[in-house]
Amino acid sequence: MKTALLSSTYFGPIQWYRKIARYGDARVEWHDSYQKQTYRNRCIIANAHGLQTLTLPVERHTDGTIRISDHGQWRHQHWQALLSAYGESPFFDYYADDLAPFFERRWTFLYDYNLEICQTLCRLLDVDATIRPTERYLAPDELPQDGSIDDFRDSIHPKRPAPDADALTRPYYQVFADRHGFQPNLSILDLLFNMGPEGIFWLEEPPPSAVCHI
Secondary structure, three states: OOEEEEOOOOOOEHHHHHHHHHHOEEEEOOOOOOOOOOOOOEEEEEEOOEEEEEEOOEEEOOOOOEEEOOHHHHHHHHHHHHHHHHOOOOOHHHHHHHHHHHHOOOOOEHHHHHHHHHHHHHHHOOOOOEEEEOOOOOOHHHOOOOOOEEEOOOOOOOOOOOOOHHHOOOOOOOOOHHHHOOOOOOEHHHHHHHHHHHHHHHHHOOOOOOOOOO
16 A cells, blocks of 8 residues: 655645545655645635635744644634635535534644544545654655655645646536636535535545646
């Protein structure tokens, strides 16, 4: 079994969760340096006006840890944004109680928060995979030469995405598709709220042959 090496994400894109579902074994990087404007602290959803980026405020402490900030009442704002975007979706009410705690409780560390989000989403979507933190940082040239680990830490990026067929899926129902057309590779929440238990079929299916930038 091959392993997918991934960066931490905040309600990451479908592409990120497809790696976990299709590989079945994932290591989420715990020892890299924090980078701004990545999926580590942001996700992209679709609302009545188009795409919306939700950014979680963080603080870099002197010990090197990245901690979640309480600045700007972001928890309330993010939950209201999800309610506005997906309140009329087929499965929002079904999953709301599972996800509301992430916008009510306070976590200290961004990594711990993101990892618990990941574990919850995999449970809700019935993704059967082993997900572990990395034990130490491995530079690309330090990865095993036998090809047992595929490194996606820098390629799944909202600003500089690398070509990847997993960024594409066959279209599924989206609340505002009649206004804006199908929007690919949004936050996993888009797939969950719109497709519910059937979302696993979009995660496990083989990637399309076409490759494009998202």
